[in-house]
Amino acid sequence: xxxxxxxxxxxxxxxxxxxxxxxxxxxxxxxxxxxxxxxxxxxxxxxxxxxxxxxxxxxxxxxxxxxxxxxxxxxxxxxxxxxxxxxxxxxxxxxxxxxxxxxxxxxxxxxxxxxxxxxxxxxxxxxxxxxxxxxxxxxxxxxxxxxxxxxxxxxxxxxxxxxxxxxxxxxxxxxxxxxxxxxxxxxxxxxxxxxxxxxxxxxxxxxxxxxxxxxxxxxxxxxxxxxxxxxxxxxxxxxxxxxxxxxxxxxxxxxxxxxxxxxxxxxxxxxxxxxxxxxxxxxxxxxxxxxxxxxxxxxxxxxxxxxxxxxxx
Amino acid sequence: xxxxxxxxxxxxxxxxxxxxxxxxxxxxxxxxxxxxxxxxxxxxxxxxxxxxxxxxxxxxxxxxxxxxxxxxxxxxxxxxxxxxxxxxxxxxxxxxxxxxxxxxxxxxxxxxxxxxxxxxxxxxxxxxxxxxxxxxxxxxxxxxxxxxxxxxxxxxxxxxxxxxxxxxxxxxxxxxxxxxxxxxxxxxxxxxxxxxxxxxxxxxxxxxxxxxxxxxxxxxxxxxxxxxxxxxxxxxxxxxxxxxxxxxxxxxxxxxxxxxxxxxxxxxxxxxxxxxxxxxxxxxxxxxxxxxxxxxxxxxxx
Numbered sequence: 122x123x124x125x126x127x128x129x130x131x132x133x134x135x136x137x138x139x140x141x142x143x144x145x146x147x148x149x150x151x152x153x154x155x156x157x158x159x160x161x162x163x164x165x166x167x168x169x170x171x172x173x174x175x176x177x178x179x180x181x182x183x184x185x186x187x188x189x190x191x192x193x194x195x196x197x198x199x200x201x202x203x204x205x206x207x208x209x210x211x212x213x214x215x216x217x218x219x220x221x222x223x224x225x226x227x228x229x230x231x232x233x234x235x236x237x238x239x240x241x242x243x244x245x246x247x248x249x250x251x252x253x254x255x256x257x258x259x260x261x262x263x264x265x266x267x268x269x270x271x272x273x274x275x276x277x278x279x280x281x282x283x284x285x286x287x288x289x290x291x292x293x294x295x296x297x298x299x300x301x302x303x304x305x306x307x308x309x310x311x312x313x314x315x316x317x318x319x320x321x322x323x324x325x326x327x328x329x330x331x332x333x334x335x336x337x338x339x340x341x342x343x344x345x346x347x348x349x350x351x352x353x354x355x356x357x358x359x360x361x362x363x364x365x366x367x368x369x370x371x372x373x374x375x376x377x378x379x380x381x382x383x384x385x386x387x388x389x390x391x392x393x394x395x396x397x398x399x400x401x402x403x404x405x406x407x408x409x410x411x412x413x414x415x416x417x418x419x420x421x422x423x424x425x426x427x428x429x430x431x432x433x434x
Numbered sequence: 435x436x437x438x439x440x441x442x443x444x445x446x447x448x449x450x451x452x453x454x455x456x457x458x459x460x461x462x463x464x465x466x467x468x469x470x471x472x473x474x475x476x477x478x479x480x481x482x483x484x485x486x487x488x489x490x491x492x493x494x495x496x497x498x499x500x501x502x503x504x505x506x507x508x509x510x511x512x513x514x515x516x517x518x519x520x521x522x523x524x525x526x527x528x529x530x531x532x533x534x535x536x537x538x539x540x541x542x543x544x545x546x547x548x549x550x551x552x553x554x555x556x557x558x559x560x561x562x563x564x565x566x567x568x569x570x571x572x573x574x575x576x577x578x579x580x581x582x583x584x585x586x587x588x589x590x591x592x593x594x595x596x597x598x599x600x601x602x603x604x605x606x607x608x609x610x611x612x613x614x615x616x617x618x619x620x621x622x623x624x625x626x627x628x629x630x631x632x633x634x635x636x637x638x639x640x641x642x643x644x645x646x647x648x649x650x651x652x653x654x655x656x657x658x659x660x661x662x663x664x665x666x667x668x669x670x671x672x673x674x675x676x677x678x679x680x681x682x683x684x685x686x687x688x689x690x691x692x693x694x695x696x697x698x699x700x701x702x703x704x705x706x707x708x709x710x711x712x713x714x715x716x717x718x719x720x721x722x723x724x725x726x727x728x729x730x731x732x733x734x735x736x
Contacts, residue, residue: 242545242721306616306724360720409671412719413617421614 130189132165132236132316133213137202138224139172143270144367146182147277148221151228153186156283159234165189168213169224170205173198200335203328206344210322219316220328222341226313226364227255230286231414236316239357239410245321246357246408247348249312251305253293253363260368261378273368290417293365303420305360306409310402314364315345321354331395338388339400349403360411361418437496439472439544440520440630444509445531446479450577451678453485453493454584458534460494463590466541469496475519476531477512480505507646510639517630517638526627529652533559533624533675536725537593542670543627546721552664554656555627556620559603560676566601567679568692580679594725600676602732615732616671617720621713622653625675632665642706649699650711660714667714671722672729 134152138145150156152167166189171177173195183192193212198204202222210218217240232250239248255273256263280288295303298310325347332340348354392400413419441459445452456476461469473496478484480502490499500519505511509529517525524547526540535557543555561567562583563575587595602615636658643651659665703711724730 238549241549306730406723406725408721408723410721412717414717419617421617 130164130166130215131240132163132217132219132233133209133215134165134167134219134221134314135206135209135213136167136169136221136224137172137205137209138169138174138178139202140174140176141224141369142176142178144225144369145169145178147227147283147367148224149183149186149190150283151230151286152233153190156230156286157228157233158230160237163233163237165233166191166214168193168209170195170209172202172205173200199330199333201330201333201337201340203330203332203337203340206328207330210319210327213319216319217316218319218322219314220344221314221364222337223313223366225367225369227282227289227367228286228314228364229289229362229414231412232314232359232362232364235359235362235411239359240316242410243355243357243408245318245353246316246355247321247345248316248357248359249309249345250314250359251309251363252296252311252313253289253365254296255289255293255365255367258294259296259378260366261381264368265377268368270368287361287414287418289363289365290415290420293363294423295363295420303423305358305411305420306407308402308407309358311341312345312364313341313366317345317348317354321348321351325351329395332391334388334391339392342400342402343392343396346400346403349405355408356405357408357410360409361413362411435470437471437473437522439524439526439540439627440516440522441472441474441526441528441540442477442513442516442520443474443528443531444477444479444512444516445481445485446509447481447483448532448680449483449485451532451680452476453490454534454678455528455531456490456493456497457590458537458593459540463537463593464535464540465537467544469494471544472496472540473498473521475500475516477502477516479509479512480507506641506644508641508644508648508651510641510643510648510651514638514641517633520630523630524627525630525633526625527633527652527655528625528675529648530624530677532678532680534562534589534596534678535593535625535675536596536673538723538725539625539670539673539675542673542722546668547627547629550666550668552629552632552662553627553666553668554659555668555670556623556656557625557670557673557675558615558620559622559624560596560600560674561603562596562600562676562678564599564601566603567677568688571679572688575679577679594672594729596674596676597726597728600674603677616669619713619715619718620669622656623675624652624677626652626656626659628659628665632659632662636662640706643702645699645702650703653711654703654707657711657714660716665716667716667718669718669720671720672724673722 169192171194183190236248254260256268276292476499478501539557546553546555563570583599
């Protein structure tokens, strides 16, 4: 159902895209009604910011999703998504901003409603969704074992996505980030879909455009770590919801593990230059909110790494 | 002023444990909640050694004390009686007055009521002490040792340290003990929050559960509340109730006797409901935090 153009939306989701014609339709579909559940009474808008794409998404894709979707093409922007995020925040109409720095992430169907609930409970939260990879392993590893866009398409087809978005847990794995086990209670160092009050976003100076590497380097970490450093901001992690990265030849995610490590080293150096400190996650008491929508979402029951064979790829 | 929440605490011959339970409900211990937001109804279920009425009500302005003379031995009647007296629109039912709460239970539960129209909010139950009290009382755990443990953590100043000196309360069905704790679907709780109107809609506790202690009274109540179309179950994370040792009906008996007891309770359930008791499979939602590594450890090691 198309509710028409959003007036006074409560949430604005800013999606940054760069030459992702394959991935963006799925990402945006996962933000649409009725894919998102339990949000009939929630007024939200989605802003796709094309960060200088040479092959932007066709407008017809956007318009088919409903009047609360908007498409902006930035011409010759800086290669880091920082500027595009700030530009999106300027255009966005609501007081709560959702930031998806990488438009290749498909969301589970409860994110809008659970984020909305978190903002009902907490005065000034940063609400984070957990990061997952589609496929049998961290994509920098699975790509070496033959994972590809075609296999990803087949996986998504196997779960009949988008009929039940929570089936994504069946075909993806959480970003372990060095943890020996997955747990919904582990803090995140990276979230590709987080929400803050505009006031807070502006108070920390928005996305810091000094993070000028293509892809942003540690910009994503920096944005939310800067939020965590503010004592008035309450960190909230959603349980049973996630964002799932599609394989697309991204800047850091879709390279070999070695290449990724050396890139991260350079990103960390830049972080230190800009912030004057090591990129260490601010130690805060996290709150948790959510559910366990199905068996595969019980990520603490999993062993790392799941075998490639289990997924038949 | 009418309070939002009415806590029903049923006590029976537990002078030592009940005072601490009440103390853990007071506004100088419970966080982020105003004294006017709630009242505490202490229901003395025909105790031969009751609490001192005056000293209990002097503990806090919002405490009301009721002594039931010669009541049925099950707490079902006591809970229904208190629910009628309750002034709040939300009830917190604590069937065993020997449980102490962590400091965020009340405000977090109330927050859930601002999220959902008709939630059931549960805090999971723990035993105080180094293991399940059904076992530890045979290796020397007793009231003195419990007092000593509670003194070591200065619990009233730092209530989340209760996680340092307690273990989750869980039955080992067929010898199986779940490895992970926080996301396990509970089937009862010593701390259930429900709208008074919802409690009334199912006609409250079923007083046919007349075994001393109640038998499956609370699992039955909870199951019937879960089965309503309107309700949404929420389990709190990082918040809990902690059982003090006190020679209670089902908690402080040997494991063999406990299994026999469970069978007797189950038989009564079958005779009342006409079917075996089953855990509700309604979807559960979660809200809370991990106050310290002792609480979080239950996710990692079980």
